[in-house]
């Protein structure tokens with residue numbers, strides 16, 4: 001619905017506390033989003049992170065943009081913050097002496113890429129340099145504590161930012177558990193991930209926040225929180241998730257179709 005999630009009541013109900021803002025690699029005030037649908041830019045290919053590709057903005061929500069790689073398909077869209085270090089103005093790579101690459105799954109013969117590039121950039125709507133905001137500082141340590149609440153991107157439905165809890169902490173990594181979803185969307189990530197936000201970030205940033213799901217699992221929180229510690233088998237998934245954290249499964253494609261209708265309306 002349209003109602004704003006009431007964090008204050010929820011923290012009281014669950015007798016939990018919010019992870020302090022200094023734990024997160026996020027600016028205190030979200031930068032302005034100057035991107036508009038149709039604008040082009042350079043972006044790291046999330047499925048092939050050594051490649052810089054041309055991308056088009058296909059959606060704008062709060063300080064995040066939805067991107068589609070030019071020459072790719074429409075099933076692998078991804079979301080980035082406007083202060084992501086993975087976004088650059090058109091021309092950046094060439095200036096640095098690098099070469100733009102076709103996206104993974106380029107729909108033409110690779111030999112046609114140079115001509116494709118000329119055509120896709122000819123008369124294109126370039127994102128202005130001012131739209132690219134500087135990346136926040138990285139906190140020097142992992143200061144998260146088990147049981148603390150936060151807002152986090154659901155990596156299976158990356159248009160969604162949801163109510164979450166720190167389920168575990170291990171060296172530089174944290175286990176993000178989604179309240180009320182019985183573990184189905186939980187993941188490990190680095191403490192300096194750009195996909196996690198302090199309580200209140202969505203409200204301040206004009207971004208929708210998904211409330212907890214209906215599972216009663218969410219009632220178990222705080223220091224007695226017992227869910228989420230992965231067994232050995234899950235730990236290997238964990239490593240894969242960390243290596244390949246933004247790879248979108250085909251399952252997310254239909255959710256994303258719903259997402260673009262929301263973001264473009």
Ligand code: MLZ
Pocket residue numbers: 154157160162178181185210255
């Ligand atoms: N369409 C999905 C959305 C789930 C979102 C969960 N986020 C933690 C479903 O209802 O299963």
